[in-house]
Amino acid sequence: MSQLSVQHLLGIKHLKRSDIDLIFETADHFKEVINRPIKKVPSLRDITIANLFFENSTRTKLSFELAEKRLSADVINFSANQSSVKKGETLIDTANNILSMKVDLIVMRHSNVGACDFLSKHVDAKIVNAGDGTHEHPTQALLDSYSIREKLGDVAGKKVVIVGDILHSRVALSNIYALKLQGAEVKVCGPKTLIPKYIESLGVGIECNIKKALEWCDVANVLRVQNERMAINYFPSTREYSQLFGINKQLLDSLNKKIVIMHPGPINRGVELTSDVADSGQSIILNQVENGVAIRMAVIYLLAQQIERHKQ
């Protein structure tokens, strides 16, 4: 069976274990492709992809665009702050206008939870969720698990702690689903105000002491403090946050093992991670970025495989 069980990638929650294995296996092939002298394959030369970014993004957008171009798809880009959305156009109208230009696949980031799910029910195109509000960011979770697998050989049985702003993080939720699906043990660590009440119902432990959390884990996936999503103050000051939950060299050296440090970026240097930790040999942050392109190539390739030809 080498086909995804889903029609769209809306979230990890909808995926089966076999889907994740298939995406990883396909990404292995694409990782080999992107390390060749010519990093491009012609597979998707008759596919058009629209990147609809209703919310700011640098690395996710670049990573998707690069993945699409390396598969030879035609790519159009859209940023909400320079578009008719500002004039009051609805999401469906925007998407349908773009689809009239014969687009086969939409990669969308939106600040509202469920926006991708909603769109998938109303437009005739494949949808890839590139982050919907505080809900899910499936390709990020896939590339995180893929990077853990690459570094430690397997995800199953590994202990992973997700540190930081769990409440506002779509990366955390998608990661929890992906890691649990693959048999990892997961804990979250952060200020109590930033840990959602339902989290334990997902089979996730809570640890509020960063040192204990790091002593327990094999991998620490450190999240950014999302100041832009916080309407009220969830902790007294950034300085206090970095003292209680920031990871520095001294803290890492005090552990009697070498744990793997991950971060989905962008890093607030000196807040979540100090520079000497972010740039250390234990950090696989740049591997995550490289793997992101391979994972997104795999996801797009596998979804494009399902697009019927008569649509052209």
Added chain:
Amino acid sequence: MSKKILLNSKEIHIILHRLACQLIENHNNFENTVLIGIQPRGIYLAERLVSILKEDYNISNVKLGQLDITFYRDDFRRRGEPIEANKTNINFIVEDKNVVFIDDVLYSGRSIRAALTAIQSFGRPIDIELLVLIDRRFSRHLPIQPNYRGRQVDVINEERVTVNWKEKDGKDAVYIINN
């Protein structure tokens, strides 16, 4: 379903030695030549030829790669079943080299067309030749012909030619299968 044997292991053995000798005639000591087995089934033929060159003719420095053509095929989204990718393993430079593609059966020529595109991702060879064990000569969709062929066969489109290899399938044999 009927299954007819086309070549037995002894005949395959003779053909492989002949093909190896033909390669030596054209490429001498393989100093500037690389062999590329086309995935998935061409790699067994390529490995077999390399071991003959090594053991019987003392040519030990033959470079052998494996090329997967999945992402270069022209039938993506046109086939009923999904296409599974294989591994590409070319850890040498093909720029300015004589490249010999090796595949078990030449049928429509589309795999070789894809391989010609795929190899360009690794550089620009001086020239490219094609070696096949079985040439189904009346089935071509594209103007592609082998430089070296083991056996030419006339097979109607409903029939399938299957090559079995000792390493993979237990014994060497070529069958014509009629479904």
